[in-house]
Amino acid sequence: MSDLSTVLKRLEAATQRLEEMVSGTRASAPSAPGASPASSAEAPAALPLSVIEFDALLDAHFRAFESKAQAVGGLVSDQVASLAAALKAQREFILLASKAKKPAQTDLPALLAPTQTHLEAVIKLRESSRSSPLFNHLSIVSEGIPALGWVAVEPTPVPYIGEMKDAAQFYSNRVIKEYRDKDKNHVEFAQLFTVLLTELQAYVKKFHTTGVAWNMKGGDAKSLAASAPAASSAPAPAGGAPPPPPPPSAAQLEKFGGAASAPAAASASLFSALNKEGLTSGLRKVDKSEMTHKNPELRATSVVAAAPSKPAAAAPKFGGAVASKAPPKCALEGSKWVVENYFNSAEPIVIENPELRHTVYIYNCQNSTIQVKGKVNAVTLDNCKKSGLLLESVVSTVDVVNCKSVQVQITGKAPTVAIDKTDGCQVYLSKESVANGAEVEVLTAMSSECNVLVDGEGEDGGFVERAVPEQIKNTVKAGKMESSIESDVWIIVHGKVYDVTNFLADHPGGKKVLLKVAGTDASKQFDQFHNAAVLDKFGPDLLKGSIGGAAEVPAPVAETAADAELVGTESGESFGDLVPFGDPYWYQDWGSPFYNQTHRKLRSYVRNFVEKEIMPFCHEWDEAKAVPKSLFKKAAQAGLLPCMVGSHWPTEYAPVPPPVGIKPEEFDAFHPLVVCDELCRTGSGGVAWGLVGGMGIGLPPIIHFGSPEMKARVVPQVLSGDKFICLAITEPYAGSDVANLKCEAKKTPDGKHFIVNGEKKWITNGVFADYFTVACRTGDEGMGGLSLLLIERTMPGVTTRQMNCSGVWASGTSYVTFEDVKVPVENLIGKENKGFKCIMYNFNNERMGIAMQATRFARVCYEDAMKYAHKRKTFGKLLIDHPVIRNKFAHMARKIEATHAWMEILLYQSQTMDPDLQMLKLGGPVALLKAQSTQTFEYCAREAAQIFGGLAYSRGGQAERVERLYREVRAYAIPGGSEEIMLELGIRQSLKVAEFMGSKM
């Protein structure tokens, strides 16, 4: 209770301060159009558009609402004072965003704390006033205010606001019903709050389509926030305002679920207060039709480039005007004429003598005519049906959007007419508009039955009709229509604008698909048919800019992955897409004893590398059956190759120190896991093995058993990406049964060389390897007669050929032949006839590596299928809404998590247990883990492919990773010890150990 009174006291102080500030602003700039209660010290000219429009929104819509709240009075006006403070805090946050780079997740809670404080006050007031006769009124604001949380919602903040608006609507309806015949102030209070949220939605859609538009070129948000005048330190009225209330203490915030100092995710912090029991008890249950995950179309965020701020319909329907019971209105609000809700108006609605700077926004009219007498800046006709617009001239654009059967007649000039999502539009152009070579651009998108009629061009000197193709750009020049369908074709995907003109011919789905969405926000269609890597690959070349405020300039792309920012590096910070079970638990801010900050930094670093250097090209490389050599160099320079040869950093041979400042002595068994795990997000065994497969198994025998000369010569070359190595054990005659190998190495009589003859099969990286770590028979039959030799490609008699396999194409699986290859005895690895031990020595390491890869691949299958299940509808439902499909995910998840946990505990043993004991004690469990991981992978690949249906049967496209991985399952289940052998070994060896330790069985 004391917390509540503290917050209320703070709120009162803040409100008082705000009121003083508002009156101060008004006093100093009484007539500034668009000046809002939130306007602070900045001159409007210095403000970014996103802030100016936010101010305009507050000025036009919050002020009207506020005055109604004051008319209602009592607790309602108290609550609205908190709302004012919350909006002001949000305005300061948007201003900050326009000047600052996107901050780290950990910094967001502090930046959002002011908004959160006021938001909590609004909700608390309602909760503590349940017996108030104004409870429904308080509930409207309390239910709707979480809409301000859009700042923490990515990438679909707009539908989120819609959900909150709908929640508030429930109480609005009650108030309207109760007061309809009693007091119109109450009715308007309820209506205006909906308008406020609708306007907020339109504003966010325009400036922050996929989330807050940070300024990529801006400064550090934390420092800017610290140096900026505090939210409540706007111009003080004469006499001096009382100092702003101090920020809430961490303890206070924590009590309310906030955590100013705790490194929690921003959204968690912002909404934690809302999630407290009691605070949300009155929440209306959101109907299924309102859930965005059940209605992906709600996530669609189409962007109309130059349209002025507008009250979008709650659920705009293509071409369908929505009837409304709202009163008709024709009024000048700031510099905007708003004409709305006219039905069957007998008289035309006339706007007389508008100013050039005015815009006209006509909304939700039916069977009515609107006339604009004079020249205005722009006109928008939105959501109207069977209506006419007669206007003289516009400076910029006439927008017709979401309309049905409308007519627009321009008697003067209009350079551009944009028709969007409209069925049936007749545009009448005057002679003047095309006189003296003047052009009118008619842009159409997702519209049908549009005609342009040009005056004076008909045979009788009257109008001639030109049908507008359903394309994007048509120019009416000298009375003729020129359609430039394939030039200047641009689309918007997730807030970014791409010029796809030169990509039309290359688009795998054909150019028509692109032309159909040209000039529109095609995010929804894009997500439906592509995976995100497509944009990574083609996007940079096609990118022209981005939608929304300060982020209009494309972000400078980091030159190398090393330049890219590291994220999720603090304990408790989450990382990745947060698809449940799509990443290991420690990615989702779960505590773990195995990972520290070095692992978190490495994780982000490798992700940057993989997303920049590998992900976009995976499909291409796999199809080409080769990884470019340059990738090895880049991975070496990034310090990634040395991460893959064991649990110690090979200081003496590595070309660079460990990445992200890890000290060599800090490097542990979990660092290779992080690298391997992130690398395998590519969902390509071919690329993963192509890059590190041969090295991971071929180089360790040299590092552990090679002569000093051999190590010094070979290891640095391989770790630098200059030379490549592979392990050649398996033969056409023997695979699992290693002790029966036949490849023969006979010593020359002078004892200086071995002469090697034999074949090796399925050798990873063999196609391009320079070095071969080869198991040969130098002695008698059985394991006691085997030796390991380093054979070099330059030695005469070595030939390799690529094998035709079902998967891992880019890894260079090869058939290797040795014919009388003369190998110096110095190339013996370890001791003669002791090769079997050298082979076995690295088996645990190799099998752990396979388990790491297989487990991540299982996750990739799960993750891609999960994302797809949220998009694909069958029988009227999303796949994820079918219990049978959820059951598949449940089984995948339990297998993946069990495998991962087992892997971590065994890995921990590998860095804590005596190495000699490891050979004995870990061999069995690691063998079982290998089988467990590959069977989990196989299961997930099968189930994911099934969820994708036909898509997983064709290469490339949305199911690209799943289709490929499904083909690669056997490449994990067989090498490194195939499943039957592993299961047998696992139990047999564990029994031996148990016996040795005195087990009572």
Ligand SMILES: Cc1cc2nc3c(=O)[nH]c(=O)nc-3n(C[C@H](O)[C@H](O)[C@H](O)COP(=O)(O)OP(=O)(O)OC[C@H]3O[C@@H](n4cnc5c(N)ncnc54)[C@H](O)[C@@H]3O)c2cc1C
């Ligand atoms: C993609 C890929 C990459 C590879 N890379 C390399 C490489 O880089 N270097 C290399 O040396 N080798 C490599 N191999 C070869 C791999 O190590 C062998 O394929 C593997 O050891 C199995 O040998 P095999 O194919 O001869 O099968 P076999 O040993 O002939 O076994 C055939 C089947 O019978 C089962 N089986 C065998 N014996 C028993 C038993 N006693 N009880 C029950 N079941 C049994 C096996 O589990 C298997 O399912 C690779 C293989 C693949 C597919």
